[in-house]
Amino acid sequence: MGGFDYGNQKALCINEEFVTLWLAKITLTPKMQKENPKTIEKLINYQLRCAKVLHEAFMSTEKQKQEFFNEMGLTGEIVELKGQIQQNTKELIDTKTQLNTLIDSSTINSRQAQKLLHCAKDRIGTMLGGAHSSKYKKESRMYFKNLWLNFCKEFEVSTYKDLNPSHYNDGFRFINNWSMM
Known part of the structure; x- marks a missing residue:
């Protein structure tokens, strides 16, 4: 069929x-x-x-919820999750502290240092009438010495190369606004 x-x-x-x-x-x-x-x-x-x-x-009701959680065995799991959250929070705080310590103790890299040096050369060159002027040739060493002394004092470093990366942009502002006193 x-x-x-x-x-x-x-x-x-x-x-x-x-x-x-x-x-x-x-x-x-x-x-x-x-x-x-x-x-x-x-x-x-x-x-x-x-x-x-x-x-x-x-x-x-809250009583029913608690009875339900107890019956399902969820209470222990919730307590365990709270413990894990507290442990993870502690680990995050420790990691943040370590990261802040690392950031506080880090310095700019060589390329960043070169850019700061170039900025300083431009600033002093502008102040002394250009890199090829006689004033530049006579006085640039004294200007650089004073600039870097003021820079190191301002940022509490022994050399501009020790600048903390978090102050990198501030370093440019300082150089561009610096004047010989």
């Missing part, structure tokens, strides 16, 4: 008391949404109502 088997067939039966749970547990997929949007909408509404009923039954 038409390819149908009308003989004995297996059937899956669900006890009536589990039907509601089964409906609440159905995973809704995009394919189901596309093929049966009205059914999906009904299932979503049903599942939301189930969630509300279950919440009211097991968690509507």
Whole structure:
């Protein structure tokens, strides 16, 4: 005939008391949404109502919540998570302290030092009428010496190369605003 088997067939039966749970547990997929949007909408509404009923039954009061957590064995896990959070917080604070110490003790790299030196040369060159002027040739050493002495005093370093990277931009501002006293 038409390819149908009308003989004995297996059937899956669900006890009536589990039907509601089964409906609440159905995973809704995009394919189901596309093929049966009205059914999906009904299932979503049903599942939301189930969630509300279950919440009211097991968690509507603080006492019920505590009993639920105790029964499910979640209390220990929550305490354990709090301990882990405290440990992670302590480790983050330690890491931040180490990072701040590292930043406080770091110095600019050689390229940054070269840029500061170039800025100083430009500043003094401008002040003395250019790098090829006779005034520059006579007085530039004294100007550089004073600039770097003032620079080191301002930033509390022994040489401009020891400048902390966090003060790098301030170093340029200092040089560009510096004048011989």
